[in-house]
Amino acid sequence: MAGALSAMIAAAFSGGGSSGYTIVQTFTATSTWTCPTGVTEVEYLVVAGGGGGGSTTGGGGGAGGFRTGTAALVSANTDYVITVGAAGTAGSGFNSAGSVGGNGGTSSIVGGTSPSPFASPGIVSAGGGGGGAFNQSNGKNGGSGGGGAYDAYPNGGSGNTPNQPSAGGNGAPAVSYQGFNGGNNGSVSQLGSGGGGGAGGVGSNGSGNTGGNGGPGQASTITGSSVTYAGGGAGGGNPGGSGGSGIGGNGAYNPTGAGSGATNTGSGGGGTRNNGDSGSATGGAGGSGIVILKYTVASQTVFTFKGTTTWTCPTGVTSVDYLVVAGGGGAGGQQGGGGGAGGFIAGSSLSISAGTEYTVTVGGGGAGGVSGAGSTNGTSGSQSIFSSITAAGGGGGGKNNTNGLAGGSGGGGGHQSPGISTGGAGNTPSVSPSQGNNGGDSNASAPNYYAGGGGGAGGVGQNGSPNNGNGGTAQTSAISGSTIYYAGGGGAGSRGGTAGLGGGTSTTANKGGGGNGSASGAGSAGTANTGGGGGAGAFAFDGGAGGSGIVIIKINQ
Secondary structure, three states: OOOOOOOOEEEEEEEOHHHOEEEEEEEOOOEEEEOOOOOOEEEEEEEOOOOOOOOOOOOOOOOOOEEEEEEEEOOOOOEEEEEOOOOOOOOOOOHHHOOOOOOOOOEEEEOOOOOOOOOOOOEEEOOOOOOOEOOOEOOOOOOOOOOOOOOOOOOOOOOOOOOOOEOOEOOEOOEOOOOOOOOOOOOOOOOOOOOOOEOOEOOOOOEOOEOOOOOOOEEEOOOOOOEEEOOOOOOOOOOOOOOHHHOOOOOEOOOOOOOOOOOOOOOOOOOEOOOOOOOOOOOOOOOOOEEEEEEEEOOOOEEEEOOOEEEEOOOOOOEEEEEEEOOOOOOOOOOOOOOOOOOEEEEEEEEOOOOOEEEEEOOOOOOOOOOOOOOOOOOOOOOEEEOOEEEOOOOOOOOOOOOOOOOOOOOOOOOOOOOOOOOOOOOOOOOOOOOOOOOOOOOOOOOOOOOOOOOOOOOOOOOOOOOOOOOOOOEEEOOOOOOEEEOOOOOOOOOOOOOOOHHHOOOHHHOOOOOOOOOOOOOOOOOOOOOOOOOOOOOOOOOOOOOOOEEEEEEOO
């Protein structure tokens, strides 16, 4: 998971000693969880995004589906894709131009093999149904259904769509459904719209001109405290109803008063009723979803982060060993230089403080440059950060007739004639020990005008002579328990002769994710979660993107 990818993972630890540490990881954006060594089962909570409230006497949004369970089998060192559902959009507009609230996004955990419940298709919670709208639609189906609207579309949407059970645990019961139906409009001649369904009960019907309340949510103690999720949004009316469990959005009577579902609870947004016969009436947006995992680890455990997170230091832990690799640079277009590798910084016994929340940033790889009359440099990669350690993104490779960019390792210079395009400086900004190396220079020798390779964490990018430059060599780390190569430079592109090799080698395992250059097509991208630079393409082709970075820590207690 790269770049601006925004996964929020909060880790809470307790215990220690022979019983290990209990870890609660909370994901508030899509990410990847890598199962640590020694972990064989987890407890989980998966709540989808809540539906948005409808406009113009609209129904409340349904809550996102709520599914939880315990003793779910997992496999060490396996990646599990965590998807966190987005909030459903609010309905807007007036009368016939009004709109239904949008359904919330799906949340899920997918990975591993049977008999794990996460094996494809995995544990999937459906987004909450959008609230209905006057002259537009009934409430939508979803994890919980959206509330019905006034007049011709009075019916609430069906919850538990599709039909999925919740295995229960951590204070939540084992049930055969993930949510409840939305409420109906009370009467065709009255203006109170239905509330959206919640994980704990149906949305209320509208009563006269009063909007129905949102269905109640469901509490869970998976984090160590009782927290309620997935309340339904209230229907619009005069007055509007109340959101379910205080986390669903309240309904409203005027154009601006509908409440949104609480963020990262999967609750529905409130519907709204217009005030008069003109103007606009906007519902409330749903609340985004959430995924939580709980499990136990031993001391000396290694944690691998492939997306941006936060991590809370456990009681009793005072230091970590670490590897921080930034995103690799993209290669330049039009027989450009190879992309520079992301900065590589490794060390041991970094002091950390118990109870402190550390932001872990994992840098994305830079985009490859394009070819043609509007050719561009490769984009530099993004930095990776843990605590006080910051690795700089790899420099982008230069396009034709252009120098490479500086970075953790520098990008290679693009082909040029006459003259030379220089490689970008590595170890920029400067740290000790060095985080990377310079990119290679181009060579103006006719007829091929060789480009330079991107710098790597283990060596400089090769200059473009007598062939197009190889990427700089990678660097190794054994923090994960195996010796792995990271941060190889991208190979240069070719218009004749031999294209540059990523990481300066043809051995895939030793490339450090550096992409190969090409003599006949587009360059190869750097490998994800290695910080490898992108390989450059042939004369009329695009450069490859850099590989995303990675952060790995090992607790020392």
